[in-house]
Each structure stands twice: as C-alpha cells, then as structure tokens.
Amino acid sequence: MQVSQLDKTFFALSDPTRRAMLAQLAEGDALLKDLAEPFDMTLPAVSKHLKVLEDAGLVKRTREAQRKPATLDPKPLKEAADWLEKYREIWAANFDRLEGLLDEMKKINKEGK
DSSP, X not given: OOOOHHHHHHHXXXXXXXXXXXXXXXXXXXXXHHHHTTSXXXXXXXXHHHHXXXXXXXXXXXXXXXXXOEEEOOHHHHHHHHHHHHHHHHHHHHHHHHHHHHHHHHHHHHHHO
C-alpha cells in the first residue's frame, strides 16, 4: 500500500511533540539539541520525531560544517490546509442548511401554538 503525502503529513501532525517541534521551527532553524531542550526525552527519541517530520517533508535538514540545522518546510502544511478547507466548506454548507431547517421548524412550531 502506498502512503500519500497527505497521510504522512497528518501522521506527523498527530503527535503533540512533533507539533511543538514544528512550532519551534516556525520561529527559525534549530539544531537537534535545541529542539530537544523543552522535552523530557533523550536525543535519540527527539531524533526519531524529527525523522518522522523529515519523512513527511515538513522539515528539511542541511549540513553546515559540523552542524545539521532543521528548517521548517510549510508546503505540506499548505496542502493539508487546502484539503481541510474543501471539507470545511462542505460542513459549513451542511450547517447552513441545518440552521435553515431549524428556523423553519421553529416558525412552524410558533404558528401552531
């Protein structure tokens, strides 16, 4: 079974540690040790979370001499947001129809009393 980019993005976003790491990277590039600082976990554990973010395309890592900073890549987040927006529009239309039906039922109920 082939896993889509969207699946990888949502899987990566499903963990609060990874979401916190993305929020930290939204402020600027960071090294592994910087990303690990707020968490009570080992560097290898943080590295595994970072690898999931990299596999999802949400983070890029480059080598600068002895350093390997992580950088946020927002493209997969935009694709996920675009996907969600389509469904938000459908849900909003359904809620609008439901609200209209409820208003109609209230009107009928008032007229019947």
